[in-house]
Amino acid sequence: MILFKKYRNNFFSLIGGALYALGFPLFNGSSIVIAPIVGFTLLNWVLDQENSLKKKMYLALNYSLGFYLMGFYWIPHLLKEFGGLFFPLNFLLGLLFSLVIIPHVYFFVWIKTKINSLIVLSLIYVALEQLIPQQFPAHLGHSFLFLTPAIKLVFAPLAGALFYSFFACFLSLTIVRHIQLRQKPIFNYSIIALIILAHLPGNFLNSQTEKKESNKLNIRLVQPNIGNFIKLDSEKGGALSIRSVFESYYYLSTNNIVTPRDLIIWPETAYPSLFFSDTIKNDPNYQLPPLLKEVINKTQAELFIGGYDSNSNFNSSSYQSDYNTAFHFGKLGQLKDVYHKMKLIPFGEGLPFGPLNPLLSKIITNISYFSEGTQYTGFKTENNIPFVAVICYEILFPDFVAKMLNKQQDQNKQESQFLINLTNDSWYGDTAEPHQHLFLSKWRAIEFNLPIIRSTNTGITTVIYPDGSETERLSVGEKTYLDLDLTFSKREKTLYQKLGFFSLIIFVSILCLIELALKRKSFFQQIMKPNKT
Known part of the structure; x- marks a missing residue:
């Protein structure tokens, strides 16, 4: 005791x-x-x-x-x-x-x-x-x-x-x-x-405000549930692993499509081989990799996938030579646009030690050392629906998502109508992390009145609506696909997207003024109270 x-x-x-x-x-x-x-x-x-x-x-x-x-x-x-x-x-x-x-x-x-x-x-x-x-x-x-x-x-x-x-x-x-x-x-x-x-x-x-349905999108979310060993081996060029990865994505992307899909979505770093987007954009004779070409030809859908893109401005064989990237391919096989991940995971995708990083990268080798993206990319579907994408844990930062949305609006003169979040939580196994990641991601849907399409390698794959509800989900460890016919109302900017932290400051300032006024009133009442003799 x-x-x-x-x-x-x-x-x-x-x-x-x-x-x-x-x-x-x-x-x-x-x-x-x-x-x-x-x-x-x-x-x-x-x-x-x-x-x-x-x-x-x-x-x-x-x-x-x-x-x-x-x-x-x-x-x-x-x-x-x-x-x-x-x-x-x-x-x-x-x-x-x-x-x-x-x-x-x-x-x-x-x-x-x-x-x-x-x-x-x-x-x-x-x-x-x-x-x-x-x-x-x-x-x-x-x-x-x-x-x-x-x-x-x-x-x-x-x-x-x-x-x-x-x-x-x-x-x-x-x-x-x-x-x-x-x-x-x-x-x-x-x-x-x-x-x-x-x-x-x-x-x-x-x-309850009246909802005017204006956007429709038929999507297929592919969750291949590829284990870490096969994933890493395929990225290193292992022939059997590459074949296993390609077969999984082909089957899950093309199997049993009853209603045509507008967009087929693969998760973060899904495609194991390196792209050279600068070369692709400038080469009219570029031939799409066979897997992507076959999927697009068979489904007649656009592809939005995670992968690796070469950093043409960096001269190194390992350190910051690649980007963690989202690629958007059109129905004709053309590369429409790319987004390079901007917020890298410390100790996973880079180090937080600034000028010491190149030296440390030669000692600490179990880190990806991606280059940081610099462009806020705005995408559009074939039906001209504007949207944005963030990769993995970028979704956890509201200021970053707000800036992404505002930059996209400046580019396309339209508000993004949804957000795609490509994620790979395979490193965490069957723990609480995939549930926590999804849980925190839902805040962005509510804060920005924004449908979020969440595509993951090993789960949890789902679509989050602006009220915090979900569609059907693919749980951790499932290897399958999810077809969804989405209909969502036209989205406008929320106050939080416009003002950010300043909106809370305004609210608190009002409270402080009210509290101060009440204290002053109480003070004057005390000094004006007649003395009893």
């Missing part, structure tokens, strides 16, 4: 981090929406029990460790599959990574000692979430997605997931303040109540 009392705050902060992780899909794909709020409340409660900043930082470290152990247990598996690191090195590196998995919390702990206003403190917490780089951004407000589509997240198109992180932080801090002072912060609870009421059916924010 004495031992527990001594280490009670450390234990509770560890549990708080684990609860934070329960807000994201784990082993069976389910999550608990209020768990992060409870966990964050627990962290703030124990932080206020300590006076030493050093002890507060230890509590934040425990919180981060709890989050890692519960939510990111799959990292050692990734380091083994992707980086070739085995026990115990992969587990030790995983534990080291746990120190920085949610780095913004350490800054928040320090700032919390300087600021008293819960509204301002909550805004700062959200700003830290956005500004401090994270390998896998899993934020405090993300768990609210679990409520969709039953409950419409009305503030997401206005201020994004940022708003819900602000709300969760503000609610947690308010509860802790209430416990500390044993006095209800009426103004804070009024704000919380109004935000909750805004999500109830029937109010002006939650009203």
